[in-house]
Amino acid sequence: MQAQTKKSLAVLVTAPMILSLALTACGGGSNNGSNAGPSQSAASSPSGSASASAPANAPSGEPVTIEVWANKFEDTTSEWFKKWTDEFNKSQSNVKVNLTIVPGDAWAQKMKAAQAAGKAPDVWTISYNGVANSAKLGEIQALNDLMDQTVFDDLYDNMKDFVAVGDKYYAYPWLVEPSTVLYYRKDMFQEAGLDPEKPPATWDELLADAEALTKKGVFGFSTAQTAAEIGWSSWGLQYNAAGHLPITDDWSKADLADEGFKKLVSFYQQAYQSGSMPKQALAGYTDAKPFGEGKIAMMANGSWAIGQIRNDYKDIVDKVGVAPMPTIDGNPNNTTATLGGWSLAVDGKSKHPKEAASYIQYLLAGDPNVVLDYFRGAQFSKFTPRKSVDEAMASDPEASKDAVRAMIAEKIVPYSKPEPIYPWDISLAFATAIESAMKGTDVDKALDKAEKDINDFITKNKTAGTNPKMQ
């Protein structure tokens, strides 16, 4: 009797396993078709559905559906995306683009989940610092054979480097923007007895001005104050402080010995501990809201903030001064910002790379007026990687008389560096040193820990010599 029980148990346990294996196999198979079906479950029910659905190269009359995921940025950007995607769909009948705007904080997990399920979108937004690594991993594919060669000739030479690995281009650039610009309230400068036409030029001046500007309800200065935000927003200042980043170019060891790094960390420490900065951030680094509401007198923020101020805080626009971020020694030719920005790439597993690339070509690489419309919506707070778009912009009356834009273009962009592409953990280790110094740790100790953490990471993950740009 016992033997019998055991046997029936065994059958009972194995039966559902086999059943579910069959189910999963079925689900996997149905992915081979195009993703024209509304959902996977609908496609997997009839056994022959995979072969019956649209073949890879759609016959005429049956448009190929391309999934596009775009990061959510400003509202004007989402509108631009929707508008021109509609235009693209209307302009031809071979490709139909499904656009999904994905919020930034949901992006990474949504993408990972989709990739794991083999349902990654055909085209997605990717920031420049991710291009080389994604290309190395095969997440995105080379565009050289998918797009006209001429569209790459339109790019500025330094911009080609942002999307190139070896002799191939893996994404088409959309915009660049400096990560760090100083915004200040001229009226508050005047009230505090400071010269509104003379923004601080060194870190010491900035600290002194910030203290003078701090009063009840107003903080003199704000910048990133959590490691996750300091990590990327301080790259420009790291270049400024030491002329290089805290790791050697071949990623073989930490390079933190420079005296400048010490000064950088203590700059953050003093700004925070003097009380010129709020003890708890009033908003994230990229958000100009507290500045727009008059709670902050000087703000470090990306060039995009001027767009937000012009769109949302029209009454203070005249009182806002914009200047390069102060430097360690006052030398205006120092790097103060990295050039971040976004591009569009074709997924490494896309079934319709040609059609996907045609969308990118239409949106970013074709008629300059399409992207110009985007830069106009962003209040010209961003910069184009294309020569022809810059020419078109020069003839745009609003862009050409924009003083802030001219200042950023002349005084910040030429000295800016591209964002580093090494693993985020390394940026985070250095940023953690800054944050812990702000919260009271000794500067030397904080930097020693960062050095140890970076070296540990390098040893454990064997990053030495893996820089894709050096191979």
Next chain:
Amino acid sequence: MFKRNFRQDNAMAYTMLLPILALLTIFVIIPFVYSLYVSFYNWSFYQESTFVGFRNYYLVLTDDVFGKSVWIGLKFTLMVVPCTLILSFLFANIIKNIGPKMGSFVKTAIYIPTIISGIVASVIFVFIYDYTGGLANYLLGLFGVEPKAWLADVGSALPSIAAPAVWLGFGITSLIMLAGLYDIPESYYEAAELEGAGAFKKMWYITIPLMRNIVLYLLVTGFTANISQYELSLVMTGGGPLDATTTPNLYIFNHFRNDVMVGNSIAASLLLFVVLGAISAIIFRVLNSEKAVDG
């Protein structure tokens, strides 16, 4: 005769078990075995996965942040669970002793936080803890106290996140406690009263011992639920300041989001599973569960 009946019963029982067994296999057993398998690989979605043995486990176990996150998870749980249990035990007693009309109103009222999602609660508390405009600092201001950086101070961040967790778990815990209280036969109390026992003695010798299974259940579920809490810190602090609120699940989540390869997060999840299992086993061992004397 007996034998035949026995077998018939078995068949029936297995048939009834089949659906849940099938579901468990699909959603628990297979993913679990698969994740064990994947944890030995450098798992990539675009390239061939490569076998790396115990390397993912080695990376997680030698990562200071992981050990710290488990410790933070424990600290968080030790703040939340006792607080919730004591508060809801007291509150359940109050509900039991007020009139049925008032009682049902209070029961509904305290249940509301339970149906609010953790994300919404986090957002509400972010507003409460706002540095310049938040309710918490406004109240401090009434007493002339300087504003406090609730979520940015290493010392106060974790307790600040524990508060909404208590608030969220309080309602359902109270109701379960209340059900447990109603389950204790009135005759015990009457007998005790005849013997001249006071309120404290009744509580100590009747109520608390008979609530043991309820408390055990709430302890185990509370421990596992709170040590795997992550959305509160994800929304309110992002794990900061200086990892002070990075709970184990948030650690795993961050690696899942940022890492190029997924093996690391899976190894960490499996290790957390071991930690959770060990803690539950300890609780069961300490509070040896047994059937109540009276059904």
